[in-house]
Amino acid sequence: MLDIRIETTTTPKELPKADNPLKFGTIFTDHMFVMNYETGKGWHDARIVPYQPISLEPSAMVFHYGQEMFEGLKAYKAEDGRVLLFRPDKNIERANKTNRRICIPEIPDEDFLQALKAIVKMDEAWIPTKQGTSLYIRPFIIATDPFLGVRPADTYLFIIILSPVGAYYPEGLNPVKIWIEDEYVRAVKGGIGEAKTGGNYVASLKSQVKAHEEGYSQVLWLDGVERKYIEEVGAMNIFFKINGTIVTPKLNGSILPGVTRDSVINLCKTWGLPVEERRVSIDEIYEAHKSGTLEEVFGTGTAAVISPVGQLRWEDHIMKVKDGGIGEYSQKFYDTITGIQLGRLEDKFNWTVEVK
Amino acid sequence: MLDIRIETTTTPKELPKADNPLKFGTIFTDHMFVMNYETGKGWHDARIVPYQPISLEPSAMVFHYGQEMFEGLKAYKAEDGRVLLFRPDKNIERANKTNRRICIPEIPDEDFLQALKAIVKMDEAWIPTKQGTSLYIRPFIIATDPFLGVRPADTYLFIIILSPVGAYYPEGLNPVKIWIEDEYVRAVKGGIGEAKTGGNYVASLKSQVKAHEEGYSQVLWLDGVERKYIEEVGAMNIFFKINGTIVTPKLNGSILPGVTRDSVINLCKTWGLPVEERRVSIDEIYEAHKSGTLEEVFGTGTAAVISPVGQLRWEDHIMKVKDGGIGEYSQKFYDTITGIQLGRLEDKFNWTVEVK
Numbered sequence: 269m270l271d272i273r274i275e276t277t278t279t280p281k282e283l284p285k286a287d288n289p290l291k292f293g294t295i296f297t298d299h300m301f302v303m304n305y306e307t308g309k310g311w312h313d314a315r316i317v318p319y320q321p322i323s324l325e326p327s328a329m330v331f332h333y334g335q336e337m338f339e340g341l342k343a344y345k346a347e348d349g350r351v352l353l354f355r356p357d358k359n360i361e362r363a364n365k366t367n368r369r370i371c372i373p374e375i376p377d378e379d380f381l382q383a384l385k386a387i388v389k390m391d392e393a394w395i396p397t398k399q400g401t402s403l404y405i406r407p408f409i410i411a412t413d414p415f416l417g418v419r420p421a422d423t424y425l426f427i428i429i430l431s432p433v434g435a436y437y438p439e440g441l442n443p444v445k446i447w448i449e450d451e452y453v454r455a456v457k458g459g460i461g462e463a464k465t466g467g468n469y470v471a472s473l474k475s476q477v478k479a480h481e482e483g484y485s486q487v488l489w490l491d492g493v494e495r496k497y498i499e500e501v502g503a504m505n506i507f508f509k510i511n512g513t514i515v516t517p518k519l520n521g522s523i524l525p526g527v528t529r530d531s532v533i534n535l536c537k538t539w540g541l542p543v544e545e546r547r548v549s550i551d552e553i554y555e556a557h558k559s560g561t562l563e564e565v566f567g568t569g570t571a572a573v574i575s576p577v578g579q580l581r582w583e584d585h586i587m588k589v590k591d592g593g594i595g596e597y598s599q600k601f602y603d604t605i606t607g608i609q610l611g612r613l614e615d616k617f618n619w620t621v622e623v624k
Numbered sequence: 625m626l627d628i629r630i631e632t633t634t635t636p637k638e639l640p641k642a643d644n645p646l647k648f649g650t651i652f653t654d655h656m657f658v659m660n661y662e663t664g665k666g667w668h669d670a671r672i673v674p675y676q677p678i679s680l681e682p683s684a685m686v687f688h689y690g691q692e693m694f695e696g697l698k699a700y701k702a703e704d705g706r707v708l709l710f711r712p713d714k715n716i717e718r719a720n721k722t723n724r725r726i727c728i729p730e731i732p733d734e735d736f737l738q739a740l741k742a743i744v745k746m747d748e749a750w751i752p753t754k755q756g757t758s759l760y761i762r763p764f765i766i767a768t769d770p771f772l773g774v775r776p777a778d779t780y781l782f783i784i785i786l787s788p789v790g791a792y793y794p795e796g797l798n799p800v801k802i803w804i805e806d807e808y809v810r811a812v813k814g815g816i817g818e819a820k821t822g823g824n825y826v827a828s829l830k831s832q833v834k835a836h837e838e839g840y841s842q843v844l845w846l847d848g849v850e851r852k853y854i855e856e857v858g859a860m861n862i863f864f865k866i867n868g869t870i871v872t873p874k875l876n877g878s879i880l881p882g883v884t885r886d887s888v889i890n891l892c893k894t895w896g897l898p899v900e901e902r903r904v905s906i907d908e909i910y911e912a913h914k915s916g917t918l919e920e921v922f923g924t925g926t927a928a929v930i931s932p933v934g935q936l937r938w939e940d941h942i943m944k945v946k947d948g949g950i951g952e953y954s955q956k957f958y959d960t961i962t963g964i965q966l967g968r969l970e971d972k973f974n975w976t977v978e979v980k
């Protein structure tokens with residue numbers, strides 16, 4: 269059990285108005301959770317303090333050697349007023365897996381969960397209630413030693429900030445256009461691809477800019493070795509429905525193990541829908557599209573939950589999926605997962621965790 | 625020409641004593657150079673201010689998505705009192721190459737050089753003069769937008785800090801033991817390996833910790849695709865002398881283009897010493913060692929200039945080089961480059977730039 273010291277803000281901000289579209293990741297709540305690490309002392313000084321700037325030495329290791337990790341999950345206000353987190357245990361498990369990969373000291377699972385609940389409870393009033401909105405939770409850890417040598421740091425800050433976010437699709441599910449990248453690579457086996465750390469995102473920027481210029485909203489990555497197996501989208505995992513079977517790339521070390529991905533796979537199993545985690549080549553997708561068996565494509569991620577894909581572009585080939593519309597299963601996964609998140613549907617899997 | 629505003633410190637620190645061993649990257653001078661970027665406004669507000677902490681919003685992009693870059697070079701005090709930079713044009717060129725790769729706005733070469741000279745001049749008194757010491761210069765750029773979306777930032781800070789550093793080898797050149805990594809991968813073609821950005825260094829930590837535990841001081845990386853071609857060391861490029869020829873991996877997109885590497889290649893050419901930039905497999909090195917033609921191995925980098933390698937470990941094979949001693953050419957490259965850096969030898973290449 270953490271002993272969390274609480275310092276309440278004396279200058280609370282105004283809550284966003286109900287009609288505020290809440291652009292993702294721009295508005296932050298009144299407080300943040302902070303905890304320090306120091307070699308020899310371990311994680312200590314857990315506290316909730318007013319949301320405020322961080323002051324670091326210019327030589328702080330995070331500015332130079334990228335030793336930083338983050339997570340992303342959401343809190344929802346159910347119709348009956350309960351505050352629900354969606355599968356926080358999975359984010360905590362992934363956080364510590366990231367920590368191990370990049371030599372950041374782990375945070376005990378129960379302390380991590382306690383911190384999440386405490387900060388969400390503190391700023392509960394900030395959870396928006398309009399259809400599709402939620403409170404985005406961003407835990408992150410940064411290396412703070414004022415030292416220019418390359419080695420794991422001895423001091424860290426663990427911080428949780430909260431941001432009320434709007435509906436990803438204000439007018440309901442909206443298919444996206446995806447660019448299949450064949451020049452740049454995001455990650456490779458043996459690297460840090462399965463860790464949620466800045467280095468993977470900075471590697472994606474150039475390709476993302478190129479895709480945007482061509483009118484595509486996201487990039488789909490191919491593997492870094494053979495450049496033919498499908499990995500994942502910029503901030504989503506990817507699923508295909510081919511000839512009645514749901515197919516997604518298996519976790520191979522270079523893909524982020526998404527929580528939403530895992531939820532979709534679990535739903536398939538309960539529904540008796542055939543689901544395969546395996547290698548998927550771009551040629552297979554191209555052939556399936558040509559022969560008319562590529563029935564649906566969708567991305568999965570915390571931000572949008574399910575993103576139907578209406579179009580894929582690979583080299584000079586443009587593949588329209590479902591005529592650019594929304595697939596039946598994309599809609600069904602979306603409705604089911606958001607239904608559970610909002611406490612509207614029965615939570616058979618015990619995925620939601622109430623913040624009391 | 626930048627218009628650099630100067631704010632002198634009112635609380636100067638004590639200069640390190642002459643016998644201070646100056647542990648790398650731990651002591652910083654009285655001032656730092658700072659410049660801001662904002663989309664629409666460009667780079668602006670160039671200033672030299674007292675060395676001080678940086679204050680950023682917890683949502684600052686650098687903490688989450690790793691959009692950060694750095695460079696490393698040195699200023700030397702020549703025996704005749706001149707202050708010399710070593711090939712700053714190469715660092716500036718590489719900085720802007722990094723910037724392009726990770727979508728950071730470029731800094732005009734001449735402004736970058738002006739900033740380097742101005743801050744070194746400002747804290748000239750901090751340049752140590754003892755044999756082997758120098759002033760390490762660390763320019764870096766960080767993305768500062770308070771925004772959690774993944775995209776190139778609209779605001780950046782460019783900062784230059786200075787650190788007096790001791791002789792890398794206080795008792796003269798000292799051979800190191802190197803671990804050849806066959807499990808983890810640092811970078812892959814199509815990725816960010818040739819950029820000087822945090823993501824490449826965080827990816828190296830786990831392997832480095834393992835190598836240290838086994839008694840090796842650095843890691844030698846193999847390529848991420850075939851896992852057999854030699855890339856570079858943690859913070860150095862690598863050279864082999866095989867049967868009279870100097871061989872180094874060619875720049876293939878996943879290796880940092882080292883300034884010291886380029887200097888060694890240039891010296892070989894002037895000296896009429898055969899030099900090859902090409903693919904080098906670990907099998908070739910292993911065979912050369914077995915047949916007795918692996919005559920020297922050394923790393924090149926700003927910190928140590930030349931690091932003779934006395935031992936390589938690959939899987940279960942331990943390869944001793946030069947009986948763990950220093951090769952003739954390792955010594956010659958070291959003496960020549962440091963001689964030019966300190967203004968002791970004639971600078972035929974015009975590598976040094978005087979700070980006036």
Ligand SMILES: Cc1ncc(COP(=O)(O)O)c(C=O)c1O
Nearest residue numbers: 503504505524526527528569570
């Ligand atoms: C690279 C990447 N892949 C996949 C995902 C989806 O993971 P999750 O479903 O846990 O949000 C994300 C975003 O969270 C991501 O950043």
Ligand SMILES: Cc1ncc(COP(=O)(O)O)c(C=O)c1O
Nearest residue numbers: 859860861880882883884925926
């Ligand atoms: C990964 C890496 N390779 C090589 C080098 C050597 O480059 P340079 O000779 O420019 O210092 C460095 C260090 O600077 C480095 O970090």
